Structures are given as structure tokens and as C-alpha cells.
Amino acid sequence: MKQILKIILWGTIALAGAGALAAIAFERREPLNAVWFIVAALCTFLVAYRFYSAFLAAKIFALDNTRATPAERLEDGRDFVPTNKWILLGHHFAAIAGPGPLVGPTLAAQFGYLPGTLWLIVGAALGGCVQDFTILFCSIRRDGKSLGQIAREEVSKRGGMIALVAVLAIMVILLAVIALVVVKALRDSPWGTFTLAMTIPIALLMGIYLRFVRPGRVLEASFGGVALVGLAVVAGQWVNASPACSQAFTLSAPALAAAIIVYGFAASTLPVWLLLAPRDYLSAFIKVAAIFALAAGVLAVRPTLAMPALTRFTDGDGPVFAGKIFPFCFITIACGAVSGFHALIASGTTPKMILREGHARIIGYGSMLMESFVGVMAMIAACALQPGVYFAINSPAAIVGKTADAAAKTISSWGFPLDPRTITSLAQRVGERTLLDRTGGAPSLAVGMAQIFSGTIGGDHLLAIWYHFAIMFEALFILTTLDAGTRVGRFMVQDLAGHLWKPLGRSGSTPVALAASAAMVGAWGYFLWQGVMDPLGGINSLWPLFGIANQLLAAVALVVATTILLKMGRARFVWVTLIPMIWLVAVTMTASCEKIFSASPRLGFLAQANVLAGQLASGAIPAAEIADTHRLIFNNRLDAAVTAVLALMVLVLVVEAVGEWITILRGRKPVVLHEAPYVATRWAEGD
């Protein structure tokens, strides 16, 4: 009887999910309500977790709860700490959930809601979750080793080096692009800039409290910090209203970029307890709260999606970024569907804290499903906006014009009616001078979130507060990723430099640390500056570069995972990692080729450089802009070279791995699996 009830229950969930997905895919007569998206995502994820992850856990990994995990065997109370699975789930989710699953879907909404939503749901269930789960499992079986170490041992030494360089490259591009998102959101926005600036003294206060007053009392400091940040958001409106204060916090894009570069250097070189760690605590609390609030708000308001299922920009001529659905939808949404960066977390602290092998299922597979759900929420928030408003915020001035009238005329001509008064009045209602040319996704997401929040609490009266709360929350955790990423990047630079000349690898040397920090900040700062100066808004070139780098890292992780499955004698089931890997290699290689070689100047880096070079040669560029044009030409060629190097590195790794696979399958040499030997757990099942 119980069995029959279970079958009925899971059959109902599966049917509800399939029905909702069919409605999203085929319903065109009237706008869809967000409930369809929530039902489709929840039901698909429940079925994927219940059946697919169980299949992976039992048939492929053969997770063994009698086997002692590294947390038990190597327990030291510091790195290796056996942790309850629900607590570790919270840790892991907080670590993987960044700005990516919010910004990516918002940008991909230019294609309409359909492609991005399907990719979020299917990509996560069959790709991203599998990657995270597999790498977590592999790392648990190898004493918590990192992806680079695993690649070196299981694939080849070159594979390990490629993984290390790929990680460093993706960090540089990631930090540049997320910094650019903040610049675009805060440019000429005194309220937003003031609120974000206030988080620095608040974090310093928290740091001093945690270091000297009540060491390690994270919750006390965080509650105080969150209250002060809330106050800063509210106080921002008074700063905005005061001409003198407003002027002081009104910064241009180049000034903001310079401030962020200086801040990044300072935050990565100051003692971590002073600024970086307290900001991280603050950001983690606000991030988790805002994500849950967004989910609750969407459920409470249940907005209708104004964006069509597919827009005319599926032809590749979109104003937000250039390129067709394939491959660009699949690299624009990386985090939320498949994110290579997760492989670093899954082979970082989490495997050292896992109590039982069986817990890897909920932590590896389950956390990624949760992140994908956040991505679906972001897609709903972006698509709930009127399409005209969405395109007015996310399109660069070079495409739609600098004034509300010009933008409204251009966007209306695309078939998305927009009254110039609508966008002007919306900007006033959210407390901004303008919402035009705010590329990067964060401001349109903040408008979407503010409309959902104000639909639940406060109505139009609190719209401006909610908007600036959303901007602060996005900017705060982007800057936290920036601090932490720059610091880790510094260690990677030192590690790589140490291979060339040993003294450069000394971690205790202050001049070496300062030089490595400067190198790291200089690298991402260069790309940030390039994005700020780009007449097409920067996001058009940098976000795809980030997506390509992130998905290439995912391909690296899946190559490593496939090699290990073959070595484990699971050739029958190797498709679980091989199919997502082939898909990602196809997507990233196509995207790389298009970004380098496309004849369209908006899409291809080299085509853009050639057009500019032609204009220079013909004398069409005014004398005052010649130096800038030379720089733009160089930047486009540099972007092409970076893309080519990333793609080549992954191709080398794939070729190397395929050689290894053939050797394994033909039995030409004994298979050596570098797993830690089996040790029976000393803990009872209920521990």
C-alpha cells in the first residue's frame, strides 16, 4: 500500500512538472504567471533529486557510509571537521551562491524567458549538479584534494597545470566582469554609492569587534552590522536629497572603477580580520536573507511575465549582448545551470567536512539544485518587467541613444512599446536620476526585485528603499567575491611565480605579497578599465568571455570526472559526465570561434578591431579619439587572444584525456586510481 502511494505521489509530481514545462514551452496565447515556472522548477528538481541523484549515488559512485571520510580520519578541528549534513549544506550553498545565478539569467532574458529557463532547469539537473556531485565525491575519496591536484594525479601533470592556469584566468576575468556590474549599477547614483561606501566602515567596526572585543562572536557582530547596513540604505535617501552630499557621492564610471581597483588592492593586502572577513559575514547574511526574501516575494506576488517566450533577438542581434541562442544563452547562464567554479568549492573545504559519504548527494547535487532555483527566481524577476523597460535599462547608449526619447523610439521600433515618460518616472520612483544605459543586469534585477518586494511590503511608497536594498545586496556580495578572489588569486600568482623562481613563492614575504596582489589587481583592473571605456558598454564583450572561461573550467572538471569513472570500471555509465562534457566543449568552442572570428563587428573581437582599424586608416576618426581607438583595437585583439588561449588549453586537456581513456579501455596499462585506502568508520550510523 505504501509503495502504491509512493508511486502515485511521484507520478503526480512528475506529471505536474511535465505539464508546467509544457505550458512554459508551448503557451503563447496569454502571458504566463510565475507559478508555472516555480512548479516546473520545483517538480523537475524533486524528480531529478529523488531518482537521478539516487542513481548516481548507488550505481556509479557506490557511496559507502561504512567508509571513514577524510573528516573522520584526519580530524583536526580546523580544516578537517566532521559536520552535520544540514549545516554543511548551508555552508556549501552559501559558498556556491554568488552574483552569477542572478545576473546571468537577467542578461539572457533578452532572448525571452524560454531558452534561459529551460537551460537553467535541464542544465542543472543533468549537468551542473552532476559535475558538483562527482567532483565532491572524487575529492572525498582523495582526502579533500583540489581539482588541480586530482587532475594532475588522474589525468596527467599537464592536466594539473592547465587546471591551475585556467582557474587563474577565470578568476581575473570573473573579477573584472563583476566589478564592471557594480560600476554600471552605481554610476551617477549617490544613494547606491553612499550605501555601499558605508559598508566599509561598518565592516571595519565589525572587524575590530571580532578581533579585540569579542573574538570570533560572529553572530553578535553580524546582527549589529546588518542593522547598520539597513540604516545606511534608509539614510541614502537623505544623502540623495542633499545637494552637497549628493554631489560628493556622485561618481562617474571611470572614478568608480578607479575606486574599486584601489579598494581591491587594499582589501586583499590588509589583514583579513580587518575588512575582508567581516564583509564576508555581512554579505553572507544579507545574501541568504535576500535570496529567501526573493523566493518568498515571488510566491506571494506571483507576477505575470511580461516578456515573451522568445524575442526577436534570438537572431543574434540583441542589444544586451550579441550572439544567437546557441551558443550564447548557454555561456551567459553559467552559474545556475553549470558552473566550473563550483568544482573548486566541491574540491575545497566541503569534502574535508563531510561526515558520511552518503551526505555528498544532498550537499553536491542538492545545493546546485537550490542555486538553479535562485536562477529561475532571477529570470522571473527580470521577465516580470515590461520588455520596453528591461531593454531601456540593459541596452548601451551607443545602441538605443542617450535620452529617454531616443531610447523609447528605438526600443518601440523593435516591437516593445515604451513611453519615454515611463522610464523617466520609474527612475524617479526608485530614487535614481536615470535608469538608461545601466548595463550589467544588476539594476534591472533590482527594479524587478523592488517591484516584487514592494508588492508584498510597503507598496510604491517603499519602492526606492527596496531598489537600493537590492542594489546594495548585489554590490555587497560582488565586492566580497572581489576581495576574497583577489586574495586567492594573489596566492595562485605566488604559487606560479614560485615555479619560475623560488623566492617569489615565499608566502611570508611582504614585498612578494604586495607585488603578487598588485599583479592580480592590475590584471583584473585592466579588463575592468577596458569594459568601462568600451562604447558598447563592456558587458557585451566581458560577460561572454567570463561565461566561456567558466564553462571551460566545467569542461575541465567533467574531463577529470570522466577519466575517474573509467578508471573505476564504470565505462557503462560514463555518459553521465561524458554527455555534459561534450555539450560544454561544443558550446564553448563554438562561442570561442564566434567571439574570435565572426564577421559581425558587434560579435567578433577581430572584426571589431578591423572595423576600427579601417576607420583609422580612412581618417574617419577625429584626432581627439585616435588614442582611444588605438586602445580599443588593442583590447579587442587581446580579448581574442585570451579566448583563443583558454580554448586551446582545454583542447589540449581533452586530447590528453581521450588518449588516457583509450589506454584504459584497451587495457594497455594497469589502471591506477589514486583513492585513499578504505578505512572502516568508527562511528555508529546515527552519528
Add this chain to the structure above:
Amino acid sequence: METQAKAVGLLRGAWSWVRQVSGDAAYENYLRCITRHSDIGASAAPAPLLSRAEFYLDSLRRRYSTVSRCC
């Protein structure tokens, strides 16, 4: 009465979860680990014993030397 006890238990559980996830209880976990190791005479016990402030700084140094936040 039973419902009230259940609610209190639930709140305690939630509070404990928040303390663990946020790192607020990390030092207590560390002390428990040290005690357990010294009880069973294991040689892997970290020594010397760190104070709360030392442990806090040590845990920050470890956390921010590796990738701990994703995109």
C-alpha cells in the same frame, strides 16, 4: 504544553543551525575535537591549544587562502 516544548525545541535547533553555519560555534567545535582526541589518546590532536582569539585568526587565514566563495 507538548506543542510549546516542541516549538522551543524547534527554535533551539534553528538557532544552533544558524550558529554552526555562520561559524559562531567554530571554537566550541574545536575544543570538543581536542577533548575527544585527548580522551582517546590520539596523536593527531593539534597542539598547543589555541585561545579563542588565536583560533579565530587561524581559521580566517585558512579560509581566505583558498577559493571559498563562488561567482
